[in-house]
Amino acid sequence: MSLAHASQPVPDEEVGRFTISEVVEKTGLTAHTLRWYERIGLMPQVGREAPRSGGGQAGRRRYSERDLAFLEFVGKLRLTGMPVADMIRYAELARAGEGTIDERRQILVDHRAEVRERIADLTACLLVLDYKVEHYEQLCGVFETTRAAGAEDVLVRAECGDGR
Amino acid sequence: MSLAHASQPVPDEEVGRFTISEVVEKTGLTAHTLRWYERIGLMPQVGREAPRSGGGQAGRRRYSERDLAFLEFVGKLRLTGMPVADMIRYAELARAGEGTIDERRQILVDHRAEVRERIADLTACLLVLDYKVEHYEQLCGVFETTRAAGAEDVLVRAECGDGR
DNA sequence: TACGTACTTAGAGCCCACTCTAAGCAAGCC
């Protein structure tokens, strides 16, 4: 990206080449959701085809590669549980320019900490699940070999802590 | 737990010792939620104090250690995103006895696979966040030292993929 | 007696992130 290139508006870069259907395919989001994202300010205004008749329609959306990159990032944030309101905040800051870099970074740092914590939580729970599954597998073995022993039945319940 | 002990109803074990307020404290759930859990069949019927006057009240709940253990497990399942309907299913199977061990195990095996996948997803997204945060931190450095260079400004936008 | 804690019922309410509606218009293609 040369300086000369960067300092001039570039139509083929401002107006992308992907229709909303194509973006639906690529992202897994619905057209409804994509329009919604624009409406709530999460997504910047997407470039449009010029309407041929100059009538009352706004023209069809044409998403750029950059739009797609942003949607991919949004998908990641969504997957990690960031509320839409926070994503909107982040996007607004991004649009406000380079003076907001620190704040943007802080949003991501905070969110990253939450994701780390969530991974830790899930990992701890996974250990419990592992233990339970392992225990069931052992009890399936014990159960089959000592089917007549009622005591084992009671132990199954007590050990598994499954309620009554 | 001796055989003689196991084969007889034990009142002090059937009727626990924790009031609902104490369980609220221990679990972080609300009394409303605890009652709801019973109502929807997730929680087995909790033992009760005998009402003094024999009137129309059911008596106060008295949760046992086993009840608490089950609630702890439910909390883990909840934290890992298992839908309440699935938890109910699991609890019903547990109450149905030892003939359901295989099915119970399968529920947990399936769920465990989901948790693993979720951890993997989060971990992948965490890498993206790490990259972004790192990048912002570098750009804060670059930005401060070359504030007059407009090209860096554009690079910030392009590299961060932050939308417009 | 007053207050705090707990009980019951059925269902309404809340929050979040979509998801869908309703109704009509536009444009391209066969």
Place this chain on the structure above:
DNA sequence: GGCTTGCTTAGAGTGGGCTCTAAGTACGTA
């Protein structure tokens, strides 16, 4: 012309997991 794809608006609807309501009763304690 018919079909497909896409446009707009404001807001209602959905699903999940609680959370709260409404109204009265019970019981223990100060």
